Amino acid sequence: MSDYWQFYLPTRIIAGPGTLQDLPEHILASEHRRVFLITDRVLRQNGIVDKVVSVLKGVEMAGIFDEVTPDSEVALVEKAARLAGETGADYLLAVGGGSCIDTAKAVNLVLSRGGNLRDYEGFGQINTPLGPMAAIPTTAGTGSEVTQYALILDKQNHYKITFLSPYLAPALAILDPELTISMPPGLTAATGMDALGHAVESFVSTSTGPLARGLATEACELIFRNLPRAVAAGDDLAARLAMLLASNLAGIAFSNALVGCAHALAHALGALREVPHGVAVGLMLPHSIRFNSRQEPDPYRELTCRLFGSTAGGEMLADMITRLLQECNLPYRLSQLGLAEDDLPAVAGSASVDGAMYTNPRLADAEDLLVILQSAY
Amino acid sequence: MGVFKDAEQLYQCIAGMMEICSEDQAMGGKIREAELVIRFVYSDPDSQITVDAKNPAPHGYFTVYRGENDLEPEVVMEMKADVAHRFWLGKVNLVSALTRGEMKARGPIPKIMKLLPAIKPAFAIYTRHLQNLGYQDLLA
Known part of the structure; x- marks a missing residue:
């Protein structure tokens, strides 16, 4: 083990069956209420997204972006950020696996800071808090709901761009096993x-x-x-x-x-x-x-x-x-x-x-x- | 106070080592292949070094510029001069330092990662260079 180490965890974690119900309370407590949901088509089709939206009482749904792919890429992130901006969204909600959550982190970056996603490529380039974001994982593997990384595919140059900052980590993670039972x-x-x-x-x-x-x-x-x-x-x-x-x-x-x-x-x-x-x-x-x-x-x-x-x-x-x-x-x-x-x-x-x-x-x-x-x- | 008493001493040690490396066929050749312009921005003392492996001067595999200049780097690395010193002594894990925030990097990091195996001989060159300059105290 190294003789020097650091540890950082900025995310509030709520876990247990049915904890999805707690989501609106936490969004409203953040004094934001216009939610933009980022997910993929499979979760939209199998009813998971409807289930999440149905609990969001007192919260305004600014929009749903369901075009996330397994390897989310730069153009897709910038499209989602543009749409989120046009709807006046002030809170991002990621529902899905690691790619959905990483996409939402990158959207949060562009939405909060403006400019192009590639402008922020690197380590330690984001030095102040971004907008609020919650993540609801529907797979159990990446841990992206608590990590300070986002990996986004650069199709042009054939590599995954790494974004690293403590501020990329979602403010809230809800671990509700009822949302993972449909996983094959x-x-x-x-x-x-x-x-x-x-x-x-x-x-x-x-x-x-x-x-x-x-x-x-x-x-x-x-x-x-x-x-x-x-x-x-x-x-x-x-x-x-x-x-x-x-x-x-x-x-x-x-x-x-x-x-x-x-x-x-x-x-x-x-x-x-x-x-x-x-x-x-x-x-x-x-x-x-x-x-x-x-x-x-x-x-x-x-x-x-x-x-x-x-x-x-x-x-x-x-x-x-x-x-x-x-x-x-x-x-x-x-x-x-x-x-x-x-x-x-x-x-x-x-x-x-x-x-x-x-x-x-x-x-x-x-x-x-x-x-x-x-x-x- | 940090390891280096002023920017001049930093340039003498770190830029001087890089200049030696720029003439090393094995190492310099691999860095030249990357065709990168990398800027190292240091604090305490404030200073910067730019390595141009894209359009190097006729002699050497890449050119080392001391201080500010108009080159447009593809990658910018920021750190305290002490961290840079420990890095070139082979005592800092780049990935860990980036994750911990000891180093900041802007630009395509994989291109830097690919260079890491190539620059390993630079650690020994740095130590020898400091010895030749009479800076044994910096090796303690």
Whole structure:
């Protein structure tokens, strides 16, 4: 663990079945009332958006933007910001998965500050509070409802622009498991593995600290106990709430401690071969753990001691995660995804310069990452 | 007071190290390929260095400019001079520093990240450069 760390959490979190009902009270308490809702078409069609709108009594609906895509891009954010501005909205509400929430964060930035989204690209470029925003996650994986990041695709230049500022974090997050029960088993499993990746990698990160470790440990426990249940029975509200909490805790942890090489490899697999992020994180996690723990065993021993009462460390943790992948019907070999072995060097090269590599507990270059990918093939 | 007593000493140490790197084929070549103009804005002491790998002068792989100038950087990095000093000694994790707010960056960060493996030899060059300048006290 680093001898210096910081921890920051600006978001009020309300969790529990039915907590959606608390939303209007909190919006009105913020002295804002013209709400602009940002979501995607699936959630509009399956009735989730109607359910949210129906509780907003005493609040004016300025508009609904339902065009968010899995990888939200700059033009879409600027379009939503323009529409929100035209409606006179003064409060943003994100309903959806990580892409909806990241889009709303970026819309909030443009709506509050004006100009073009690209003007704010970078780290620490937003130094004063933005307008109020609430996030209601309908998946349990990204933790975006509490993170200080927003990732938006730059289609022109083929990369995801990173925006980082504490002011991007929503003021309010509502974790209501009733809004996640319609999530299909595959998506439940994949997003849950993303959360597990956040938890494990923030625990062992070179930027970790005691608060992040505590949250990450709790998140891991919740995931190991509840992900198979949530996958098997989508209407198990207790398991759904546990997974929302796990995603949230892991989100807070990695927002402060960052992640490592499983995420770097997943980013590259997503960018180069369109492998869904959660699937890629889950698949790469055991192999990344084995690689890291051979040279840096202590943080993994610490984690397995906390989780399973054993100091077995990386090998044990990797085995447990592989079993979890199998139990959740997720792929655990890259070859299962239809990737050619010839694809792997490009993935390794791209991952080696990913920002996530710089807080990985073990230094790794493209050759090391290729070995990890080959072990996962 | 910070590590450097004034901007002149900072330029002598950090810009001087960068000038040495600009003639290093392995490192300079990779930085030149990025075709970036990067400005480093320091405080305590107030100073700035601009690295031009887009239109470098005929000698060297990139050109190092000391102080203010009219170049339009694609990336601007802001930090205290002490943070920069620790970074070039290899003691600061760039990503952690950016996340914690010790460094601020404007522009396409992935382009900077891609350069990090290339500039690793600069850490040793910086240490040697400070020794050659007789600034052993800065290495403590």
